[in-house]
Amino acid sequence: MSTATDTANEDLQHDHHDDHHAHHAPSGITRWLFTTNHKDIGTLYLWFAFIMFLIGGAMAMVIRAELFQPGLQIVDPNFFNQMTTVHGLIMVFGAVMPAFTGLANWLVPMMIGAPDMALPRMNNWSFWILPFAFLILIGSLFLPGGGPNFGWTFYAPLSTTYSNDSTALFVFSVHIMGISSIMGAINVIVTIFNMRAPGMTWMKMPLFVWTWLITAFLLIAVMPVLAGAVTMVLTDKFFGTSFFDAAGGGDPVLFQHIFWFFGHPEVYIMILPAFGIISHIIPTFSRKKLFGYASMVYATASIALLSFIVWAHHMFTTGMPVGAELFFMFATMLISVPTGVKVFNWVATMWRGSMTFEVPMLFALAFIILFTIGGFSGLMLAITPVDFQYHDTYFVVAHFHYVLVTGAIFSIMAAVYYWLPKWTGKMFDVTLAKWHFWCSLISVNLLFFPMHFVGLAGMPRRIPDYSLQFADFNKWISIGGFAFGLSQLIFLAVLIKASRKQGEPVDDRVWEGAEGLEWEIPSPAPYHTFDTPPVVK
Amino acid sequence: MAQQEYQKYYVPEQSVWPIVGAVALFLIAVGAGLFVMQTVSETWKGGGIVLSLGLLTLLVMLVGWFKNQIDESMSGLYSDQLGRSYRQGMAWFIFSEVMFFAAFFGALFYARTIAVPWLGGASNNAMTNEVLWPTFEAMWPLTSTPDGTTTTAMGWAGLPLYNTIILMVSSVTCHFAHVSLEKNERSKLTMWLGATILLGCLFLGLQVYEYIHAYRDLGLTLQSGVYGNTFFLLTGFHGMHVTLGTIILMVLFLRILKGHFTPENHFAFQAGSWYWHFVDVVWVMLFIFVYIL
């Protein structure tokens, strides 16, 4: 990969001769509205995701305020339900997924030596439809009758027989989110297939690229299924069909099958890019090559394939035949094998490395430990008979927040801290970033760890009130929640300072042990990189 | 150096069309949402207007974007590599469409092999049947639902069979059109493509006729329980795709009359023909699983 430096320099000189090909960014608002530049679009995605993270977070604060004490005090139950629903939808479709797409936009072309994404105009379209989708979703909260209140999983008949009129708006906004994801995924796949620099063979591809390639495949495969699910909800509610109504020969459980056929691959969509990120950061700060590169690739691929045959572990209590319960139990447990391979590879990478603990590494280490806790609680849930007890309790909430917040979101934060200096050319405020890390780490565990206990003791999820014996834990959970929410304001401060280009200039490589094409180009990365592809040896 | 031969990958500077398209989708979503909500309550208004506005904006965007694209292509800005991007993009788009239909086929198979038999007491559901729907008997096509809605099944002989033949023939004529294009036989190209379009229109006409027949004579409607649901959603979405496919072929036809496309450079034609073959394959699946079995 060392040859890339020469090509990058050549590229720069070449730029000076090139007269009117705009190599600096256009200015004003139209720069962002009309842009076809993968870096601009990446930035848009990332800021959008962060804003959604704050809005969704604010809703979580409402939930935790209500649950601070037993009894109903702050919001009415219908509004509480709308908060849990929209919080979930925003975090999944508005925060985590767009953040990963933003990272893919910034990084994939730079990592494979491509001049841009393969389909730049479609790239712009994929992004700009998203804010509109969320405008509709959030706007529907203010309509008479309120917004969606049936949970982010919108199970029928909650979303059909018992939902309010604005369900139609929910359906169409989910359609737009799906269109955005599918177009974004097509762009990523085509870029990776078709735009790799000469010599960038499959098994030389950086792992973030590999994991995103497989994620994109999952997206294209399952987002249309989600579209099918919302469409059937729409016709059941408004046009008199009975897909999910036994009276007409349908079945509400059918909804769950379709939803989770999308939903389980969806959770891997939200974690595979995280695996890629961690596989970049751990080697850099351990100053060693990643242990078991090939096994990482194969593990990712097998996780993706297996993710299509485990969906009904979300439905153990729906009364499936015993054969199905067993099949889905064993298939689910099988997934933890490739997941375990990854965790062992990261640990083996660190083994006898000369490790340092810069901010991205702190987040990456926290990821490994806390994601693994989430994996273990997942394994507990995968055991059919015990899931009968845990299902729909706070234990499930604890599980998926460990894998999603301390998993997916910590990895996104790690990624931002890792590549931010490359994007801005300046080191971020390290002191503030460390405050952000430690405050987040402590509060997130105070927030989510006790949920395991109240869950095991039987506290149901998505209910605004609870029995008195859960009061102490819930108080602490809420305090952890508020603290975690406030900690993210430190992140906001770091990001604002960074976007104002404050801080020490960094060199091209930024981190001593960093490897890969993106570290060979100047910092900040020029507006256009690799107009002529580098040759990778 | 090998790089000397590298054809620059065309990265368009800026473009207004995507944001126009985003506004269009926004208006369509809000309009369609309100339009649907109007069917259940007086509270909601304006859906039709917003929806039409959105569709209009989408049309403007499509025309503008495609014109842009065609101009660029005709002025030789595109490289082989870009052509590959478009082809691969189209292929993945078709895959996403396959998965969209898969959701509805999945619903059909589930209803047929699981939901309906279980309502009739199969597996461990004897009490479901006994207590909830004692008179219900499992059958497929489900012509009498648990709540007593009755209907008549659509046979496969007659219209559906003709439609299958029509679409399969149209797949062949479409292929011949492609072959003619590659051999640069322009008059044959227009003839075969024209035939494909006519067959597409004929299919759509017969489909409309079949729907009228279903509603009027058979009492088979969208509300006729899960058999009618799967029937109309599957054939309906398929019909919408055939409509879109026919429009694409018509645009291609006009472009061919204007002398566009060469044996080497005809991504748009290729994409259109792939799309056409795709809707044909979906129909064959439909014919087997919705009509015959």
Ligand code: HEM
């Ligand atoms: C070792 C791997 C994993 C196993 C064995 C596992 C297993 C499970 C099981 C059995 C459930 C259903 C619990 C119930 O509702 O009773 C569940 C729920 C869930 N899991 Fe996992 N999981 C794993 C990893 C992940 C990952 C990596 C993510 C996301 C990044 C994730 C996200 C979720 C979510 C969001 C839910 C709850 C969905 C809902 O009902 O709202 N899981 N998991």
Ligand SMILES: [Cu+2]
């Ligand atoms: Cu799952």
